[in-house]
Amino acid sequence: MSSVSPQLAGKTVVVTGATQGIGLVAAQAMAGMGARVILTARDAARGQRAREAVLQQAGHGTVDVVDVDFASMASIRAGAAAVRGLTDRVDILLNNAGAVFMERGTSTDGLELTLATNHIGYFLWTHELLDLVKAAASTSSARIVSVSSAAHVAATGGVNFDDLQRTRGYSGFPVYAESKLMNILFTRELARRLAGTGVTANCLHPGVIASGFGTNNKGILGFATRHLSPFFLTSPEKGARTSIHLCTSPEVASVSGGYFANCKVAKPSRAASDDVAAARLWTVTEQLCGIDAARAAA
Secondary structure, three states: OOOOOOOOOOOEEEEOOOOOHHHHHHHHHHHHOOOEEEEEEOOHHHHHHHHHHHHHHHOOOOEEEEEOOOOOHHHHHHHHHHHHHHOOOOOEEEEOOOOOOOOOOEOOOOOEHHHHHHHHHHHHHHHHHHHHHHHHHOOOOEEEEEEOOHHHHHOOOOOOHHHOOOOOOOOHHHHHHHHHHHHHHHHHHHHHHHOOOOEEEEEEEOOOEOOOOOOOOOHHHHHHHHHHHHHHOEOHHHHOHHHHHHHHOHHHOOOOOOEEEOOEEOOOOOHHHOHHHHHHHHHHHHHHHOOOHHHHHO
């Protein structure tokens, strides 16, 4: 009796924010499907623990860890270089790393911390690895999946291009919501730019997850996420389902530019459907990252 090849055998998957929560669950699932998995972690020790957890769950395969701090452009570029040293193709890129900050902070590049981590992190990481994703698409389809959130609907005014750094007032949740709006706009513009390449780009709302997200904060939010969230939030296993679906399901192999929830197409807010804003955000982000637009389009 011949054995059936695992669904992702021969595929390479990169998962950011994979040391806990839905990122870890998604990495475990795809390793179990036969994929070679590359994880990112800000902390080397946590990264190694995640690697062991993925290997233990899958029972086989190759799992590597790359150290990346998504609040640092230099770290993102160095991490992407490390990925290129491990593989010449990325079949699935899952952008999952993110954070919420109740107090305003700045990144090592002097950018507002939520903007740097949740939006520029996705944008620059994808930019740096896009050649490897396109290389995978030359022989089969390739996918870029970004975790957004239904919280984006709270950003009713759209992207505040006049004060992206939030220097004139800061409130943690509204800024977080705006960053999740940016994830959707980024996905829409990315999908438009990748049309015809064999690479798809989609994003999703995972649910409100008991994953440790938000524990970096002080006060009531930090207490709630550390001690109360397991009692009223969705489990990481359930929360990872839509990410896994978009990364692996044949049903969405040719779908691009979509926003999903509960493994189904969902309707984002009006602000998230603004393609003019999506193109503007792309241009502004290239400038913030120091990317030459002509070179990036080549």
